[in-house]
Amino acid sequence: MNINLTLLSQAMAFAIFIWFTVKFVWPPLMRAIENRQKTIADGLAAGERGKSELELASHRSADVVRDAKQRAAEIIAQAEKRASEIVEEAKSAAKDEGGRILTGAKAEVEQEVFRARETLRQNVADLALAGAAKILRREVDAKTHADLLASIKAEL
Amino acid sequence: MASDKELTPTSYMDHHLTNLTSSVGEGSFWTLHVDTLVMSSLIGIISFGFLWWVVRGATSGVPGKRQAFVELAIEFVDNQVKSTFHGDRHAFVAPAALTVFVWVFMMSALDFLPIDIMASVYELLGLHNWRSVPTADVNTTFALALSVWLLMIFFNIKVKGLGGWIHELVCTPFGKNPLLWPVNLLFNLVEYVSKPLSHSLRLYGNIYAGEIIFLLLGMWAATGLAGTLFGTVLGAGWAIFHILIVTLQAFIFMMLTVVYLSMAHESH
Numbered sequence: 001m002n003i004n005l006t007l008l009s010q011a012m013a014f015a016i017f018i019w020f021t022v023k024f025v026w027p028p029l030m031r032a033i034e035n036r037q038k039t040i041a042d043g044l045a046a047g048e049r050g051k052s053e054l055e056l057a058s059h060r061s062a063d064v065v066r067d068a069k070q071r072a073a074e075i076i077a078q079a080e081k082r083a084s085e086i087v088e089e090a091k092s093a094a095k096d097e098g099g100r101i102l103t104g105a106k107a108e109v110e111q112e113v114f115r116a117r118e119t120l121r122q123n124v125a126d127l128a129l130a131g132a133a134k135i136l137r138r139e140v141d142a143k144t145h146a147d148l149l150a151s152i153k154a155e156l
Numbered sequence: 157m158a159s160d161k162e163l164t165p166t167s168y169m170d171h172h173l174t175n176l177t178s179s180v181g182e183g184s185f186w187t188l189h190v191d192t193l194v195m196s197s198l199i200g201i202i203s204f205g206f207l208w209w210v211v212r213g214a215t216s217g218v219p220g221k222r223q224a225f226v227e228l229a230i231e232f233v234d235n236q237v238k239s240t241f242h243g244d245r246h247a248f249v250a251p252a253a254l255t256v257f258v259w260v261f262m263m264s265a266l267d268f269l270p271i272d273i274m275a276s277v278y279e280l281l282g283l284h285n286w287r288s289v290p291t292a293d294v295n296t297t298f299a300l301a302l303s304v305w306l307l308m309i310f311f312n313i314k315v316k317g318l319g320g321w322i323h324e325l326v327c328t329p330f331g332k333n334p335l336l337w338p339v340n341l342l343f344n345l346v347e348y349v350s351k352p353l354s355h356s357l358r359l360y361g362n363i364y365a366g367e368i369i370f371l372l373l374g375m376w377a378a379t380g381l382a383g384t385l386f387g388t389v390l391g392a393g394w395a396i397f398h399i400l401i402v403t404l405q406a407f408i409f410m411m412l413t414v415v416y417l418s419m420a421h422e423s424h
Contacts, residue, residue, distance in 0.1 A: 003295060005180065006189040010196060010290075010299030017200050018255045025207045026251035028214055029230055035216030 125153040165375050172271060172371055174285040175293065189293055191283075196290035199262045207258070233257055236411060241418035249417050252307075256300065256413050261406035263290045264363050268395060268402075271370050291363045294356070301356035304413045308351075311420035320423065355412050362405045366398050 129149060175189040210226045219227060237250040266288045278286040290296045312321045325344045326337045373394065377387030 002184065003298065004185050004187045004189070006187075006192055006293065006295035007299045007302070009188060009193055010296045011303045013193070013197055013200060014255075014259070014300055014303050017204055017259055018252050020204055020208070021255040022248060022251040025204060025211050026230075026246065026254065029211045029227065030246060032211075032214040032216040032219075033227060033231070036219075039216065 121153060121156050124156055125149065128152065128156075168375060168378075169371055171285065172275065172367075173287070175287055176283060176285045189287075189295060191286045191288075192290045192293040192296055195266060195288060196259075196263055196296060199266060199290070200259050203258050203262045204255075229258070230254060233410065237414050240411070240414050241421065243418075243421055249414060252417070253410050253414050256304075257406050257410040260291060260300070260359065260409045261402060263296065264359075264402040264405060266290070267292070267363060267366055267370070267398060271367070272374055289363060289367060291359055292367045294360045294364075297356035297360040298352070300359075300409070301352040304355065304416055305348075305352040308416045308420045311417060315421050316423050324423065351416060355409070355416075359405050359409050362401055366394075366401060369394055 129152075176191045177187045178190050179187045207226060210222050214223055214226075233254045234245075234250055237245045237253050241249050243249070269288050271288070274288050275286070278284075287293065309321075312324075316324065326340050328340060329343065330336045330340050370391065373387045373391045376383045377391075
């Protein structure tokens, strides 16, 4: 255990190594580590932001879906209303048409009845005329007694 | 191993515990332990060169295994410093702590080199007396401890001013009463003397004792087959245990450095 000049030399070497570490070893690595820490922090923040954006977007999409559903329901309701309107219109139109056809048919029937009655009356007049002629046993001139016959016919 | 003399336990121990000296002037102070200087500088250049090499290509992206290892070591030191020192540690204290830790650890780790095989290698290089472990030389540990001690005084004066430091020397820890001044001063002097002594001798004692144990086991191995077997087994056990001691001593040395320097930064 003898103290000698080695002590000073070792102290000098120590000083040089400290200087070297302070100057060349420590700062670059600390810089690298700090940069990495910053990158990681940024990444985490970006992730957080992405998450909140996703949440926002999902809210928005839910809103959009709800709106669309509402609109669809409205459209369906409108369509149903319109359909029932159309059905009602068609019903009333059909009823009108039916009424018209019915009146037409009634008028025709009445006409037919009238015509038949006319024919019947003619036939009865002819029959009565033939009967009277037979009764009078003489020939009644249809042409001469046209007035008479016509009045009879009208009375029938 | 020394082959020109008769081999006795004493000569064996002497051989392994003698430094290669080089005289640069008159008197016993003006000598250099060449082995200590060369080995410590060599291991320091290798260690810090490695760190520098890794750090120069450091990426802030995903680090490679090598960079991750260096980052692990540096962050370990940085965390220790952070918990003790409250100031701008990046300017000086943390890198200094890293220097102390890495250098002391690497110098002490030279103790793992098998002592007799290394002696034969050095013999081949023409170096008869050559000690591998710089921290088993009290000059190294004193150099480190005294440098830290001077840094402590430097930071004391830098942070508190010369007046503030002297005020602290005479007024703490017992009080400001002028009657207590001499007691305070004596107390602080003892503290200032004991700090570098305990700082350096703890490391020196541990590593030197470790080396002695290896030597004793080596001598046992020379006594016969049983001695060789036990020497081998115990030597392996001691080497494994020594890994813990070396790491622990480097850590303690670094922590004390940090604690002393942060105490210098804080006023009472």
